[in-house]
Amino acid sequence: MSRPPHVDTDADAEANADAGSDAGAPPTATAPPDPSSIDTSRRPFVLIWEVTQACDLACDHCRADATPARHPDELTTAEGKRLLDQAREFGPGQLVVLSGGDPLARSDLVDLVEYGTDMGLRMTLTPSGTSSLTSETVAALLDAGVKRMALSLDGATAASHDAFRGEDGSFDQTVAAARAAREAGLPLQINTTVCAQTVDELPALCDLVADLGAVLWSVFFLVPVGRGRVLDPISPERAERVMEWLTEVSEDAPFGVKTTEAPHYRRVAIQRRRDASDAPPTDGIGRRLGITAGDGFAFVSHTGDLFPSGFLPATAGNVRDGGLVERYRESDLFRSLRDRDALGGKCGACEFRHVCGGSRSRAYAHTGDPLASDPLCGYVPADYDGPIPGTRSAGD
Numbered sequence: 001m002s003r004p005p006h007v008d009t010d011a012d013a014e015a016n017a018d019a020g021s022d023a024g025a026p027p028t029a030t031a032p033p034d035p036s037s038i039d040t041s042r043r044p045f046v047l048i049w050e051v052t053q054a055c056d057l058a059c060d061h062c063r064a065d066a067t068p069a070r071h072p073d074e075l076t077t078a079e080g081k082r083l084l085d086q087a088r089e090f091g092p093g094q095l096v097v098l099s100g101g102d103p104l105a106r107s108d109l110v111d112l113v114e115y116g117t118d119m120g121l122r123m124t125l126t127p128s129g130t131s132s133l134t135s136e137t138v139a140a141l142l143d144a145g146v147k148r149m150a151l152s153l154d155g156a157t158a159a160s161h162d163a164f165r166g167e168d169g170s171f172d173q174t175v176a177a178a179r180a181a182r183e184a185g186l187p188l189q190i191n192t193t194v195c196a197q198t199v200d201e202l203p204a205l206c207d208l209v210a211d212l213g214a215v216l217w218s219v220f221f222l223v224p225v226g227r228g229r230v231l232d233p234i235s236p237e238r239a240e241r242v243m244e245w246l247t248e249v250s251e252d253a254p255f256g257v258k259t260t261e262a263p264h265y266r267r268v269a270i271q272r273r274r275d276a277s278d279a280p281p282t283d284g285i286g287r288r289l290g291i292t293a294g295d296g297f298a299f300v301s302h303t304g305d306l307f308p309s310g311f312l313p314a315t316a317g318n319v320r321d322g323g324l325v326e327r328y329r330e331s332d333l334f335r336s337l338r339d340r341d342a343l344g345g346k347c348g349a350c351e352f353r354h355v356c357g358g359s360r361s362r363a364y365a366h367t368g369d370p371l372a373s374d375p376l377c378g379y380v381p382a383d384y385d386g387p388i389p390g391t392r393s394a395g396d
């Protein structure tokens with residue numbers, strides 16, 4: 001695996017991870033599009049389809065409030081394939097993440113991966129770390145064309161991960177699945193939740209991500225939705241220190257680093273480069289937009305409802321029978337989320353709003369207004385004298 005260069009955006013990190021995994025391969029219909037070429041008002045960089053809410057685990061922080069049984073109104077195989085047909089209309093190489101619940105709870109998962117791959121989608125997967133994720137399953141998914149698998153590790157040891165997840169044995173099963181993926185040649189992504197309960201584990205987790213041979217570490221800053229409402233976020237000051245540390249990690253790590261629901265990571269990286277003697281001083285303005293909910297990012301629920309992200313429970317309608325592309329491009333909800341000049345509070349006054357924009361999901365969770373300030377960001381624009389939001393935090 002080639003080492004990805006320093007990255008500071010979700011799209012760049014995703015693309016570099018893909019490029020690393022495909023190094024040496026000829027261009028194909030599913031080659032990752034150049035992130036800088038994607039007009040996020042026309043297509044998402046990432047389309048997540050929550051194929052089911054069913055999962056054998058019952059993790060304390062689950063966004064999906066996962067349950068053991070599949071929902072009776074879940075999209076059928078035929079409806080799921082029609083959804084993938086719609087995803088293809090966004091353009092070639094569309095990245096589709098099959099999430100859950102546990103996608104492996106669906107018996108048609110391999111069929112869906114193969115169907116999407118055959119039409120030129122880049123199909124990836126976020127299974128749960130359970131005993132059903134065997135080497136045979138990994139091999140079948142790889143044969144079907146899956147491009148990457150993401151697994152969650154929220155602690156660097158069995159004790160800390162299993163305590164956080166509330167499931168004994170989860171750590172060992174996840175690590176075993178990660179090693180099976182690597183042995184099979186399937187590029188691996190590790191997802192980690194950052195909150196008061198996990199933040200001290202990050203350095204050890206970083207070592208584990210490298211040891212597992214992952215191509216990408218996706219660091220999710222807690223948004224209090226689903227069962228995650230019972231967890232404690234870190235403070236804006238601690239988040240700032242974590243992001244500064246992540247920029248250092250990204251410069252030397254043998255894997256890419258991206259944040260989820262923390263676009264101010266881009267602002268931190270830009271400020272860091274500005275401070276470096278060899279960096280252009282005005283790099284913060286005028287670059288392509290970063291990915292945020294509804295702006296490069298879209299989420300389809302297990303019953304076909306379209307959301308700007310899985311952490312922002314405001315819907316632009318149901319796409320079971322069509323309308324995915326049109327709703328992404330034209331719905332009032334998605335269009336408003338893409339208007340960085342419509343942001344309120346200090347995000348609206350911030351010179352970094354076009355490269356950052358704050359987590360719209362966290363703003364919604366805290367205020368009910370998706371255009372409000374992100375309370376996890378500690379940056380205060382120079383001329384801003386309005387209210388400063390803050391998160392309820394612990395563990396600092």
Ligand code: SF4
Pocket residue numbers: 263264267346347348350351352353356357358359373374377378379380381
């Ligand atoms: S104030 Fe808002 S737009 Fe500015 S860096 Fe913070 S989160 Fe991003």
